[in-house]
Amino acid sequence: MNEVFAPAALGPITLRNRVIKSATFEGRTPDALVTDELIEFHREVAAGGVGMTTVAYCAVAPGGRTDRHQIWMRPQAVPGLRRLTDAVHAHGAAASAQIGHAGPVANAASNRAPALAPSRMFSPLAMRPVQVPDIDGIARVVAAHADAAKLAEQAGFDAVELHFGHNYLVSSFLSPRLNRRGDRYGGPLENRARLAREVARAVREAVGGRLAVIAKLNMEDGVSGGLTVPESLQVAVWLETDGALDALELTAGSSLLNPMLLFHGDAPRKSFAQALPPPARWGFRLVGRPFLREYPYRDGYLLERARQFRRELSMPLVLLGGITNLDMMRQAMAEGFDLVAMGRALLREPDLLLRIQAEESTRSACVHCNECMPTIYSRTRCVYRVERPHGSP
Template sequence: MSGTQTDIFAQDYTKDCFSAAAINGLQLKNRFIKAGTFENMTPSGTPSQQLNDFHGTLADGGIAMTTLGYCAVEMDGRLNENMMYMHEDIRPQLNELIDDLHARGTKVSGQMGHCGGFSKNRELSRRRPLGPSFGLNGLGLSRGMLFCDAMTTKDIKNLITSYREAAAFMKSVGFDALEIHFGHGYGLCQFMSPKTNKRKDNYGGSFENRMRLPLQVLAAVRDAVGSNFPLLAKISMTEGVRGGLHYDDAVEISKLLDEAGIDGIITSGGTSTMNPMIMFRGGNILPGMLRTEESRLMRFALRLMGKSMFKDYPYHELYFLEQAKRIRDAVSCKMIYVGGASSNASFTTLMEQGFDFIQLGRTLLSDPDLPLRAKMDTGFVSRCTHCNDCVSTIESPNGIHCTQFSS
């Protein structure tokens, strides 16, 4: 298969999604990057054969770079105990996985995540998770961790060290690029957001102060990997909640990340903590969550609060395009579009609009060979219906999958 792929993507198209392009020296054979989607194929935090097979199938389907979703930078950075965190014990599994994907012609990015004060991790080393400020930890309800505590300055220093060490580790195991998660309501986003950051010290208050930790993290990660290594930033252009970050803030955030040396910005939106549906528009995920949630207490809370948290955002193609264009106009780094790109017509629009790469989430679950298929069929439209049932498989023992189409 990889021989066919090399041929198929070798032709020199100017600025089309099947042409090769580089990001900080990393050559990608086409413009398609798998978006980080936490796979739940790392039982007790260890990468499994299933994870290899999952990404291997995407590699055989022609993706230029795949992303290992949610690689926690430290043990307490996990949402749950089945997420992996970056440490020496998993070096052999990561080496094997990455070597295999390289042999199949695909580059590998790792999404660096930290949950901050949003966690139900049974193996947490403390009584409660740590965020910028004391507050609610909705996810922890079923585990008796309804609140999170505020980080001290020492905790913040330790967190920066964790990012630095995780980045060095990830580069050393063979990742080709790293994607720092600045969005979706996770740890760094909690610091950036006036909604969740109520600190009175120089990590809270003004925009400049709220951006201090994210920029220190970026500097530490850059320091660990060196200047010739691709670093991407995934941001939420809006949190979708009153008092949170919005599209105008995202332009300013992007400018700062660009000036600080990020190589590419991924323009997502929403928060897993307060308003997730902005992120993956389409079928509402609340019914699926009620169906799969094991905790009665959590189901009760979802019935009570769910309607206000899981608002309806009907799907339409390229739903972040107009706002992502504002960021494109404000920065000089590469632009990586994510959100509702599921047909050749959309891919062409993105290329015409000056985006450099396209991240794909759900469409690669329904059509793992999307790049190859799209290359062969000019009228290609993904089978994904955006029903969002895949989101309710996120804690399935089989890992995430499309419930409509198996391959």
């Protein structure tokens, strides 16, 4: 237990332990600004013992959101975010802001702003074509990441997490299936990785040395023609060589084509259909089964892929996926991972880490039903958890 709960260095900051609350869109920002509910969500996780909690999703542009209810980084967002980071710090935890551009995963109809993708495609979310940025447009996206990181620093965050996964914009550029460009951002892997490297360097220049800079990187997309593990590993080697990142958090799956590769466990198709508005609901009933595939849950289900990255890289790595008990945390540390990230288990029990510290044999109450996934459209939560009103004992 000592290693898991010992202080850990992460670039310029020190965390009180090696456990991070991973980014999970909270569904508590109806006006794209911080609410008291969002603050309480992260305050509760901080009070529950994590080393750092991650606020998701802080888009770098209004068109970079999956819908208009997500925060986008602008001066008006800073005061609320400062209240949030103050609340987290009051409980001894650090705070990270996940920043990025949703790209082809963005809902242009909801955002009332164009969605971006590396190449021409039709967006099933907005029922319209996406916009393909030219070289100047890509430069604006890179600059927007740097500006968002500076705003995160003003808001008191200790770290920023760059979203390079799940076929969001940077991830979509990495994917040979989605990126069919003929310029210096398309074709060979070195070109497809250019945007990721430019974003990381721009953010490092903006806040490096003061904030920790992490990237959440897809190890694979899990779809035919998508990014593969060997390609992702080469991208990770380049990112390490560039020296712009303090750590990589390893993930997998495509929000466009195969989201369950990230989650594992039951596929909540019926609940997803019910959560969508009628036009999307009808379409989902046609494609729900191939879209929400089922992967049996097991502890540390991304570990086998992640081991390949640990063998080849010397930089700090964060293991994600099926981290629910002390045994798995210890195994991750024994295999050379510097930190672990937890998501669904903390939705069910925000105080899980305190309970593990009190009793090492504590097991998570999460049953991996994934019924929490459709709740992102209303208020992200564990459907089996009985929540107490704010302020109650």
